Amino acid sequence: MARPLIQLALDSLDFDQTLSLAEQTAPYIDIFEIGTPCIKHNGVELVKALRTRFPNKLILVDLKTMDAGEYEATPFYAAGADICTVLGVSGMATIAGVIKAAKAHQAEAQIDLINVSDKLACAQAAAELGANIIGVHTGLDAQAAGQTPFADLAAIASLGLKVRVSVAGGIKPSTVRQVVESGADIIVVGAAIYGAASPAEAARIIRDAADGKATHQQMVIDKIWSVLNKTEDSNAERLTRMLDRAARIFVSGAGRSGLITKFFAMRLMHSGYDVSVVGEIVTPSIKRGDLLIIISGSGETEQLIAFTKKARDIGADILLITAKEKSTIGDLADGVFQIGQPEQYGKVHGMPMGTVFELSTLFFLEALISHIIHEKGIPEEEMRSRHANME
Numbered sequence: 001m002a003r004p005l006i007q008l009a010l011d012s013l014d015f016d017q018t019l020s021l022a023e024q025t026a027p028y029i030d031i032f033e034i035g036t037p038c039i040k041h042n043g044v045e046l047v048k049a050l051r052t053r054f055p056n057k058l059i060l061v062d063l064k065t066m067d068a069g070e071y072e073a074t075p076f077y078a079a080g081a082d083i084c085t086v087l088g089v090s091g092m093a094t095i096a097g098v099i100k101a102a103k104a105h106q107a108e109a110q111i112d113l114i115n116v117s118d119k120l121a122c123a124q125a126a127a128e129l130g131a132n133i134i135g136v137h138t139g140l141d142a143q144a145a146g147q148t149p150f151a152d153l154a155a156i157a158s159l160g161l162k163v164r165v166s167v168a169g170g171i172k173p174s175t176v177r178q179v180v181e182s183g184a185d186i187i188v189v190g191a192a193i194y195g196a197a198s199p200a201e202a203a204r205i206i207r208d209a210a211d212g213k214a215t216h217q218q219m220v221i222d223k224i225w226s227v228l229n230k231t232e233d234s235n236a237e238r239l240t241r242m243l244d245r246a247a248r249i250f251v252s253g254a255g256r257s258g259l260i261t262k263f264f265a266m267r268l269m270h271s272g273y274d275v276s277v278v279g280e281i282v283t284p285s286i287k288r289g290d291l292l293i294i295i296s297g298s299g300e301t302e303q304l305i306a307f308t309k310k311a312r313d314i315g316a317d318i319l320l321i322t323a324k325e326k327s328t329i330g331d332l333a334d335g336v337f338q339i340g341q342p343e344q345y346g347k348v349h350g351m352p353m354g355t356v357f358e359l360s361t362l363f364f365l366e367a368l369i370s371h372i373i374h375e376k377g378i379p380e381e382e383m384r385s386r387h388a389n390m391e
Contacts, residue, residue: 004180004210007031007060007166008203009190013041019049021194028203031058031083033188039063044079051080058082064112066090069097077105084109085135088116092125099130108132110166119152120159127161133186134161138169150182157183173202173222176209197229220359227340227360235337235364236371242319242335243273243372246291250316252278252307253295256358261295263362267369270383271376278307288315296320297345297357299327308332321364323357339364 008029010018022032032050039046039061050059060083061076073084086098088111095111102109110133111126113119123134136156138149149169156165167179168188179187189206196202205222243249249268253261261277268275276283278292286292292311296304299322308329311318320333323345330336339360373383 002185004184005030005058005186006203006207006210007033007168007186007188008193009033009035009062009168009188010038011035011190011194013038015042015046015049018042018046019053021199022050022054024200025193025203026054026057028200028207029057031060031186033060033062035190036062036064039076044075047076047079047081060085060110062112064114065094065098067094069094069099070101071097073098073101073109074104077101077107082107083133085112086110088113088119088122088126092129095126095131096129102132103130110135112137113152113156114138120155123156123159123161123163127163131163133164133166135166135168135188136184137167137188150178153179153182153184173205173209173219176206177212180210180212197226201225223344223356224360224363227344227356228363230340230344231338231360231364236368238335239319239337239368240372240375242291242317243268246317247274247287247289248284248291249273249275250278250283250286250290250292250311251275251295252292252304254301254304256355257295257297257361260358260362260365261293264293264295264365264369267366270386271369271372271378272382272386286311286314286316290316291319292316293319293321294329294333295322295361296327296329297323299324299329301329305329305332321361 006029008025010021010032012018018038032054034046047059047061059081061081062085063072063076065072065086067090069086076084084098084102086095086109099109109131111131112135113122114137116122126134134156136149136153149167153167164185165183166186166188167184171179171187171189172192176187187210192206193199193202251261251265265275265277294304294308299320305328308318309332312332318333319335319337320329321337321339322330323339323342325338325342339357345356
């Protein structure tokens, strides 16, 4: 099977922003699609600008032509478009017009099957007319209703038509391989790239997934990176100030988060802080002026709520490190550090049962320690001198 092409939907109305996004993602993208709202707003000049800047990329203009096919498509092909789209519901006369215009410019015509009732018949008829690409497209409204393009994609691919098959509709890194294995030649991605904190990195991840290069190890690394990229950068400075202001530091967490707290406590001890893990038999009583750090993805663990209330009654400062925007512990705490955003903690392939939060928090805290030792100039020899020597 030929290497699948990655198509990026450029949907912004802003001319310069569209060109900037194309520049950022160009190393990983094969086809730049000027989305329907974008082409309506910016017109043929955007086609010319993209053609000039990216002479080696394919440019698709998503006209979604409904009538006057040849007349409407011709100026866009003349401006440098490689592909124009025509709606399958427009009828064969309109489709034939776009195909004629494409042939006149040594270009291609794509038939968009959005809202076509008999998609197989339309695809067959369009291919016989000379269409080059059949687009299996689940629109935004259909996506919102829970529809996906996979069943239609498999059905179209099974026809064995001499066309390329394009698929669009909510595709993201976790579904790219499914799209490829279902028979897509062209994978259309929109929000998963342009809505990412780093569009270039998101495009790279999708390119690797399409090429079968995304190992589970890389998937874990990419997920942690995406979570930390959505975490407030100022948290390291803020937490450093809280640590330095505290008379003593107490840390607590339950389950896997509890393991992260112990890891963090060890690093704080290596860095010269007076730190204790709540629940150990040698842990002293907490007092006013101390800092209690709770690590809890939910912020709702009953035992940790009890610790928080006790610390609050005594007058200690409280910091919650969590995945949630709002929680019981968060409402009681003096500060809340949110790791990533709530929508990043849905079902994640290859990282079960909350691992995304724990690993992301571990990376965040380890980076914090790196920040502290560099800011304070703590030599590694000094840290090693505090390391346990009875193990």
